[in-house]
Amino acid sequence: MIRTHILECHLPRSEADALNRESGRVYTDTLVWHYRIYRRTGHWLSQGAAEKLNDSLSPTTLHAHSRDAAQQAFYKACKTAKATRAEGGKYPHKRKFYRTTSWKATGIRAKDGRLLLARARGLEPVAVALPSDLTTLPKTAFVEMRLVYDLIAKRHRWHLVVDDGVETPLRSEGRTLAADLGEIHPAAIANEAGDVVIFTARDLRALNQYRNKRLASLQTRQSRHTKKSRRWKKMQRRKTYLLARNNRQRRDIEHKVTRAITNHAKAEGTKRLVVGDIRDIANGKRLNRNAQQKVSGWSHGRQIAFLVYKLAAEGIALERQSEAYSSKTCPVCGRHNKPKGRNYRCARCGFVGHRDAVGAVNQESQAVHGAFGHVQVGSVKYRRAFVRRSSPDTGHVAREAHPADGSREAAGL
Incomplete structure (x- = not known):
């Protein structure tokens, strides 16, 4: 490969x-x-x-x-x-x-x-x-x-x-999973039974928000100085450091998210993973400033690129399909409802479900049966793509070293 x-x-x-x-x-x-x-x-x-x-x-x-x-x-x-x-x-x-x-x-x-x-x-x-x-x-x-x-x-x-000369052949047998990619939750993956696993990565959104706020602050301060002056160049160096560090952090998280998705697909015995074709999602959009900024900063292209080669190494094919109306169509009765908030509510049949889960099962139904409505929402589980671990600070070490009785012998000192 x-x-x-x-x-x-x-x-x-x-x-x-x-x-x-x-x-x-x-x-x-x-x-x-x-x-x-x-x-x-x-x-x-x-x-x-x-x-x-x-x-x-x-x-x-x-x-x-x-x-x-x-x-x-x-x-x-x-x-x-x-x-x-x-x-x-x-x-x-x-x-x-x-x-x-x-x-x-x-x-x-x-x-x-x-x-x-x-x-x-x-x-x-x-x-x-x-x-x-x-x-x-x-x-x-x-x-x-x-x-x-x-x-x-x-x-x-x-x-x-x-x-490396290692070529993994694509699997000829296995299940078909569908993923609904998103800016809030990187992916919601559904199988033929309608069971959905939603992968969360709040740190990724936090990094995007921090970058936008910090960059706006630095640009405001830089605008007060003459271009190419000493202070202007100092602000430019800060911007470069901020963007480079932020890009490395986001890239690291995206690698972990796509690795978690790949491991899940492998554990499910998947032969192909179908995702929505969102390459032109930002083209021609006229949203408010906040929504436009979120869509613009969504690095879905890089996440797809990571998924392609990680899945290929496991013999799993990645396919794109149109996701038109997959988030609006009720999986029970087929009515179109524009979702508001994180829950999808159908005005006709009263169905209520997570909007990302609805999009994922509709994508799965489209991929397997060719139309919406053949797969219903089953269990919905959240899964963290990675667990952040931090080493104990000085206070933690001191509390562990000195027990309640205060004896140095009991603490091993």
Whole structure:
């Protein structure tokens, strides 16, 4: 299975910038010469001809295949633009001062717990220390390395693509579960019997709320200072630290939530997990400011991406389906009712149930039977995706060390 591991980059900032600046220069030269020849002669240069032309124009400090990757990126973008032309896709036209530098497998060597990333002939390779859990992998497992600049944390990181050679076949037999994803509760999962498990992660909402409030406070204070002044830059550094730390915390919780969902699906003997297609949920919405902010800050795309590879490792397929009217339709009588609050109430039959449970069983009914109303809400259970543990502070240790009788012998001192 192919996975990407994110590693800290300990290169000097100047050296990392120089690598990505050179990749940007190679990409820009490819773009400029391609359009220059097209304007003058009307000839659309092929990828192979463009690579030969740019290789002869100027030397580079990159490895030959790293330079090829920068050149090929332009033609990949052209191919994507052609395929999405009807949807408004545009051909690449902007010059890049910086670009992510890539090393293919041919430019990567593993030696003594380190990866040596080749550069141009005569230059020393870039050395990257491997984590202990990756040192035992064969040399052929390292597929690609990318030097990525994190725009949130304002620093470089290594993205190491690893193929461990283990392929888990998808299950041919098993149950079908449906998940109703949400901003308050990450997921409510229902089975064919209508039993629902709601996964909670209040810490995730708390982090989003804290980020929004703290960021608003810092931006208000920053607006009182002249741009690029010493105080303005100090506020900017605080914002960068806040966003980077908050992103790491939210990413950690999302990993734990998706792992809990995967473990639940595995324990249920699931062969496929069906989720609502919410990729365009924020498009064209006209909500109040608070609701708009919540929907905008909901990282459902990253949670789905985590679920895809975690479920695939267990042989479980993830499928998307339309969730239209799944939260409004009564599972008993089929009437449409707009839910208010956390409970769903039907004005016709009087059914009352948790709104996320209603959405989950309707998704399950749609996935298994092709229509709503075939699965009714059964038991509803809450499950914490993770348990926060904290070490005892000084007061706790003191109370345990000194019992009620006050004797030092009884306390073992």
